[in-house]
Amino acid sequence: MANIQQIAKEAGVSVATVSRVLNHATSVTPETRSKVEIAIKELDYQPSMLGRNLRNSESRLMLVLLPSISNPFYTEIINGIQNTAIAHNYNILLCETDSKPERENIYFNMVKNKLADGIISMDPTVNMKWLNELAENHPVILCSEYEEGGSIPYVTINSELAAYQAVKHLIKLGNEKIALINSDEKFLYARLRRAGYERALKEFNLPIYDEWIYHTKELEFENGVQAMRILLQLEEKPSAVFAVSDTLAIGALKALNGGFEAPSDIAIVGFDNISFSSMTNPTLTTISQPMYKMGCLAADMLMSSMKGEKVESIVLDHELIIRESTMG
Amino acid sequence: MANIQQIAKEAGVSVATVSRVLNHATSVTPETRSKVEIAIKELDYQPSMLGRNLRNSESRLMLVLLPSISNPFYTEIINGIQNTAIAHNYNILLCETDSKPERENIYFNMVKNKLADGIISMDPTVNMKWLNELAENHPVILCSEYEEGGSIPYVTINSELAAYQAVKHLIKLGNEKIALINSDEKFLYARLRRAGYERALKEFNLPIYDEWIYHTKELEFENGVQAMRILLQLEEKPSAVFAVSDTLAIGALKALNGGFEAPSDIAIVGFDNISFSSMTNPTLTTISQPMYKMGCLAADMLMSSMKGEKVESIVLDHELIIRESTMG
DNA sequence: CTGAAAGCGCTAACAT
DNA sequence: ATGTTAGCGCTTTCAG
Numbered sequence: 001m002a003n004i005q006q007i008a009k010e011a012g013v014s015v016a017t018v019s020r021v022l023n024h025a026t027s028v029t030p031e032t033r034s035k036v037e038i039a040i041k042e043l044d045y046q047p048s049m050l051g052r053n054l055r056n057s058e059s060r061l062m063l064v065l066l067p068s069i070s071n072p073f074y075t076e077i078i079n080g081i082q083n084t085a086i087a088h089n090y091n092i093l094l095c096e097t098d099s100k101p102e103r104e105n106i107y108f109n110m111v112k113n114k115l116a117d118g119i120i121s122m123d124p125t126v127n128m129k130w131l132n133e134l135a136e137n138h139p140v141i142l143c144s145e146y147e148e149g150g151s152i153p154y155v156t157i158n159s160e161l162a163a164y165q166a167v168k169h170l171i172k173l174g175n176e177k178i179a180l181i182n183s184d185e186k187f188l189y190a191r192l193r194r195a196g197y198e199r200a201l202k203e204f205n206l207p208i209y210d211e212w213i214y215h216t217k218e219l220e221f222e223n224g225v226q227a228m229r230i231l232l233q234l235e236e237k238p239s240a241v242f243a244v245s246d247t248l249a250i251g252a253l254k255a256l257n258g259g260f261e262a263p264s265d266i267a268i269v270g271f272d273n274i275s276f277s278s279m280t281n282p283t284l285t286t287i288s289q290p291m292y293k294m295g296c297l298a299a300d301m302l303m304s305s306m307k308g309e310k311v312e313s314i315v316l317d318h319e320l321i322i323r324e325s326t327m328g
Numbered sequence: 329m330a331n332i333q334q335i336a337k338e339a340g341v342s343v344a345t346v347s348r349v350l351n352h353a354t355s356v357t358p359e360t361r362s363k364v365e366i367a368i369k370e371l372d373y374q375p376s377m378l379g380r381n382l383r384n385s386e387s388r389l390m391l392v393l394l395p396s397i398s399n400p401f402y403t404e405i406i407n408g409i410q411n412t413a414i415a416h417n418y419n420i421l422l423c424e425t426d427s428k429p430e431r432e433n434i435y436f437n438m439v440k441n442k443l444a445d446g447i448i449s450m451d452p453t454v455n456m457k458w459l460n461e462l463a464e465n466h467p468v469i470l471c472s473e474y475e476e477g478g479s480i481p482y483v484t485i486n487s488e489l490a491a492y493q494a495v496k497h498l499i500k501l502g503n504e505k506i507a508l509i510n511s512d513e514k515f516l517y518a519r520l521r522r523a524g525y526e527r528a529l530k531e532f533n534l535p536i537y538d539e540w541i542y543h544t545k546e547l548e549f550e551n552g553v554q555a556m557r558i559l560l561q562l563e564e565k566p567s568a569v570f571a572v573s574d575t576l577a578i579g580a581l582k583a584l585n586g587g588f589e590a591p592s593d594i595a596i597v598g599f600d601n602i603s604f605s606s607m608t609n610p611t612l613t614t615i616s617q618p619m620y621k622m623g624c625l626a627a628d629m630l631m632s633s634m635k636g637e638k639v640e641s642i643v644l645d646h647e648l649i650i651r652e653s654t655m656g
Numbered sequence: 657c658t659g660a661a662a663g664c665g666c667t668a669a670c671a672t
Numbered sequence: 673a674t675g676t677t678a679g680c681g682c683t684t685t686c687a688g
Contacts, residue, residue, distance in 0.1 A: 001440060001465075003665055014675045019667055027673055049443040050382045051665025054680050059378065069406055070603065075398045082424060086431070091438075094422045096410060103414070110419075112329060114681095115377040137329075221607050254607045275398065279549050279582050281609045331681055342659045347683055355657055379681025382664050442665095 002043040004051075011039035022047055058117055062302055063107050065095045065121040071219055071247060072274040073291070074122060077143060080295020081120060088303055090117075099125040111138050118306050120298045121145075124187040139305035143298040144289075145189055146313070153305070155297045155314045159189050162287045162318045163196025163242065166269045169285070169320055170240040171204050173327070175267060179212035179238035181227045181248050183219055190215075193244045193271070212238050216248060224251020232260070239266060240326075246270035246277045246286055253280055253325065267326040282324030290316050330371040332379075339367035350375055386445055390630055391435050393423045393449040399547055399575060400602040401619070402450060405471060408623020409448060416631055418445075427453040439466050446634050448626045449473075452515040467633035471626040472617075473517055474641070481633070483625045483642045487517045490615045490646045491524025491570065494597045497613070497648055498568040499532050501655070503595060507540035507566035509555045509576050511547055521572045521599070540566050544576060552579020560588070567594060568654075574598040574605045574614055581608055581653065595654040610652030618644050 004022075008015045013032060020028050021036040028036075039045070053059050062085055066074050078094065085092050093116060095107045104127060110116045111134060118139030121131060128147055134140060135152050146154035170178050180197045183190045194213070201208050211234055216223035224243060228251065231238055240263075243249035249270030253262055262268050262282055270277060273288035294316060301311045332350075336343040341360060348356050349364040356364075367373070381387050390413055394402050406422065413420050421444060423435045432455060438444045439462060446467030449459060456475055462468060463480050474482035498506050508525045511518045522541070529536050539562055544551035552571060556579065559566060568591075571577035577598030581590055590596050590610055598605060601616035622644060629639045 001442075004667095005665080015666080016668080016676075017674060020674085023667080029673065032673080046437055046441040048382075048441045048665050049438070050378070050385065050387065050441070051680095052667075054378045054382045054664085054682090055666045055668085057378065057680065069397075070400070070403045072398070072400065078397060079424070086434070091421065091434075093419065096407070106414070106419075109374055110377070113374040113376045113378070114329075221603060250604075250607050254609070275549060276604050276607075279578050279604075279608070281582070332683095333681080343682080344659060344661095344684080345657090348658085351683080357657065360657080376681050379664095380683075382666090382680085383682045383684085385664065 001048075002045040003048065004045075006043060007036065007039045007045050010043060011035045053114075057114055059115055060090050061093055061116040062090055062299070063093050063095050063110065063116045063119045065097055065104070065107060065119060065123045065126060067097055067099050067123050067125055069094065069096055071245075072276060073219075073245065073247075073272045076291035077122065077295035077298070080292040080297075081143075081299045082295075084296045084299035085303075088299075090299075090303070092299075097123050097125065099123070101127055104130070108134050118302045120302055124189065139302055141298050141302045141305065141311070143294060145187065148188060153301055153311045153313045155294050155301060155316065157289050157294075157316050157318045159192035160196040160199070162271070162320075163193035163244070164200045165196075165320050166242050166271070166287055167197050167200035168203075169322070170242065170267055170269060170326065171200060171206065173240075173263075173267060175240035176206055177212070177236065177238045178206070178240045178242060179214065179231050181214050181216065181224060181231075181241060181243040181252060183216050183244055183248075185215065190244060197242060209236075211236070219245045219247050221247055221251040221254070224248035224253075225255045226251070228252035228255035232256075237266075240268070241266060242269045244271050246272040246274045246284060249284055249286065249325075250276060250280055253282070253284065262325045263327065269326060273321055277321075278323065280325075285323045285326040286321050288319045288321045290318070329376075330373045331376065332373075334371060335364065335367045335373050338371060339363045381442075385442055387443055388418050389421055389444040390418055390627070391421050391423050391438060391444045391447045393425055393432070393435060393447060393451045393454060395425055395427050395451050395453055397422065397424055399573075400604060401573065401575075401600045404619035405450065405623035405626070408620040408625075409471075409627045410623075412624045412627035413631075416627075418627075418631070420627075425451050425453065427451070429455055432458070436462050446630045448630055452517065467630055469626050469630045469633065469639070471622060473515065476516060481629055481639045481641045483622050483629060483644065485617050485622075485644050485646045487520035488524040488527070490599070490648075491521035491572070492528045493524075493648050494570050494599070494615055495525050495528035496531075497650070498570065498595055498597060498654065499528060499534065501568075501591075501595060503568035504534055505540070505564065505566045506534070506568045506570060507542065507559050509542050509544065509552060509559075509569060509571040509580060511544050511572055511576075513543065518572060525570060537564075539564070547573045547575050549575055549579040549582070552576035552581075553583045554579070556580035556583035560584075565594075568596070569594060570597045572599050574600040574602045574612060577612055577614065577653075578604065578608055581610070581612065589656075590653045591656045597654060601649055606651065608653075610656055613651045613654040614649050616647045616649045618646070
């Protein structure tokens, strides 16, 4: 692989001139420029990012932290981030933390030692203390999950309101016994969605039973299956279920398994509108988050932050998508 | 962020010595070493990857090319690649090409100009001419999709045999009218799976009708829905369908839509065993590929190749997973 | 066992 | 308009 020196020599100019041509500087004669361009073509030259990045002390890489790539909720967000990043000549590094702090640390260090220019975190399990520390000196954006009252800019939706509307939808359909399949309430989104759930029930003077609130360890399909099995064994079975993630809701749907029908026996609402949710039988009523847009905005915000601009947090609109699992 | 000079100064040694400590060189007195380590801790020093990489002309980054992150087939493979890579101090950069050549080019250039050390391609749409060119001077491994008779090492399964077994399974269940939902036969895997399909039919003297072979543009759910709708409109409807991807099979299942039942009216077999395939109703019979292992091996092979070792291609075993969509 | 110094490939300030 | 040169942070001969 040729380097800038060889091009300079081949073109009979200095490396500075080659660099100028490479960076589209104005002050180069057309003739000189063309000499350089010919040399570049001749030697099939590609400028080394390594050299350029070292010199500029930037990597044009953004890190995207997420707990696991297997939750389809993230894929559309990632698409948004990726497309926006690429349009601005950035690349993204997808970082699965598996909720392991030592992995997280690897990625934080990449930012500290200039291997990456900034981080978008979508990981609810992220160590906020470390992240805040990092954010003091490096660009950091939170996407979807955020810290209430924290100083790191975020893009998210109003989870409380969305949950409230989902549950209200169930109530309007005549359900009075509504269960919640929640994830761990150490996560803010889980607390917010529970709050929305409770607000709706209270507003309609419906009882809130601890028995009807199930907490899952993770967001996999299997956790939803498990949750629904427990709910179905209750003496007082719920007539409807709100699950805080489509993956859980789909698992819940699966657990009905011939014994019960949705929505006639049990109505179900999910959250996220992942692509699977329209492929289930019955199709799943859910809250749609503008995932793609969220990703685009997160990337935009990060790039602003990298330029040193001050960025404001953004709360996006969501939408209730009504399908067969509540309106068979 | 402190640099190596400041550490050297703080510790009262030369930068060379600091570098030796950093790289666990043997020839450093315990006392000197400890002086340096104290300085490192003191200044919270992280060696700059940028400097190190430029010097070593390596990036410890591997590129993973895939057409789209939204096909869940890839997620387990990626997990395998990622875990293996991280265990060896490499990181992976997920590269969605969206089947766009210009995107592909960005990533090829990253390898050419040392921003990445090698490529694992899982993209069936990849430009093999360019990839072969790249492979002449850089480590490249193919995963899942490969080139017959090509020179780039690959890890894959025997698609022809898997398809043969899937269709034979349908035949053994008494099906004589078996359709194929295939993707574009410009892809090798599509041609191989079709070959397996035809071999099974021929072996049992069953007819092969062009009408029963549908080609989809992509592998999204919607393409499967569309395909099945067409098949259901045929005068002579098939009694079973083999789809070359779970996403297509799940779409096909969805298209039955109350009018027909699987497996009583139409049995369906998919391919890949994505996690959602056990959540559908009915659950999906499918071919399970050892995706995680495939990913691990691809990463291992790439690292071998980066060390300059010669690597051999590998064909892994698959497995037919029988579920409700054929054995209700 | 440790230090001095060259150099990886590039950009930008300064000089011409 | 173009060239010269320092230096980004690191590793690695080569000396001592």
